[in-house]
Amino acid sequence: MPMLxxxxxxxxxxxxxxxxxxxxxxxxATVAARVKTATSMVALTGAGVSxxxxxxxxxxxxxxxxxxxxxxxxxxQAFARDPRLVWEWYDWRRQKIAPASPNPAHxxxxxxxxxxxxxxxxxxxxxxxxxxxxxxxxxxxHGSIWHVRCLAEGxxxxxRAVPLGxxxxxxxxxxxxxxxxxxxxxxxxPDDQRRAFAAAESADVFLTIGTSALVQPAASLPxxxxxxxxxxxxxxxxxxxxxxxxxxxxxxxxxxxxxxxLAAVAQH
Ligand code: NAD
Numbered sequence: 001m002p003m004l005x006x007x008x009x010x011x012x013x014x015x016x017x018x019x020x021x022x023x024x025x026x027x028x029a030t031v032a033a034r035v036k037t038a039t040s041m042v043a044l045t046g047a048g049v050s051x052x053x054x055x056x057x058x059x060x061x062x063x064x065x066x067x068x069x070x071x072x073x074x075x076x077q078a079f080a081r082d083p084r085l086v087w088e089w090y091d092w093r094r095q096k097i098a099p100a101s102p103n104p105a106h107x108x109x110x111x112x113x114x115x116x117x118x119x120x121x122x123x124x125x126x127x128x129x130x131x132x133x134x135x136x137x138x139x140x141x142h143g144s145i146w147h148v149r150c151l152a153e154g155x156x157x158x159x160r161a162v163p164l165g166x167x168x169x170x171x172x173x174x175x176x177x178x179x180x181x182x183x184x185x186x187x188x189x190p191d192d193q194r195r196a197f198a199a200a201e202s203a204d205v206f207l208t209i210g211t212s213a214l215v216q217p218a219a220s221l222p223x224x225x226x227x228x229x230x231x232x233x234x235x236x237x238x239x240x241x242x243x244x245x246x247x248x249x250x251x252x253x254x255x256x257x258x259x260x261x262l263a264a265v266a267q268h
């Protein structure tokens with residue numbers, strides 16, 4: 001299958017501005033045709049899908065990891081060492097996320113659930129914006145920043161207090177609460193993993209959107225989908241390690257490109 005790409009190295013080494021927009025339109029039309037005829041589709045999202053809602057990504061120029069080292073904050077060891085410091089960081093992130101609203105990318109993905117017979121959205125994000133946009137066929141692979149888990153009981157409950165108050169927060173049983181998110185070095189829920197890989201293996205179309213494709217096992221999903229014959233589309237303003245493998249790379253912001261795909265689906 002030919003590779004479609006809107007940037008240099010792959011097919012179109014030199015494109016003038018007008019040519020680039022024609023190429024983008026062609027790729028969008030091709031992707032829309034695939035979406036329209038898909039019976040099963042998977043979308044994998046990362047922090048980039050929420051960037052246009054004002055939530056910083058981890059690894060971009062404005063990324064959170066430019067200021068903090070993940071190993072200081074997002075590991076079980078860090079929490080055991082200094083639960084207050086870890087909670088201060090999560091409390092700060094909750095304050096940044098709380099006023100954010102879903103953007104057009106979240107909204108289009110929620111709409112795909114209505115038009116593709118078998119659609120699954122897999123997100124690495126913990127901000128809850130896909131749910132807020134209406135997505136229900138959804139796996140939040142890395143948990144939710146709005147859920148807390150009791151270290152003693154293992155019970156999980158919603159907590160939307162912003163700010164949290166006394167840190168670190170405690171369960172009514174007296175034990176420490178932790179964010180119900182998957183930290184570096186921790187395993188994903190086996191059930192979520194099984195569902196995500198099964199969906200990737202049977203997808204006709206796989207979209208990978210706003211993820212640097214570096215964090216495993218999510219980064220393997222588009223590769224598995226491609227190996228099983230899916231048409232794989234990447235939407236990202238910059239190339240990633242999987243850009244050379246995908247069928248179509250759409251270079252740009254998810255909140256701009258996804259509505260263009262949906263409009264082309266409607267026209268098709
Ligand atoms: P990442 O920060 O590593 O990569 C973000 C990617 O999004 C980059 O490749 C960047 O080029 C791209 N991007 C930036 N703006 C975009 C836009 N407008 N449209 C499309 N793409 C855009 O994020 P990741 O790959 O999701 O890394 C995984 C980890 O980041 C996960 O563990 C996740 O839990 C965590 N994270 C989540 C949030 C959130 O919940 N919103 C925020 C920061 C980090």
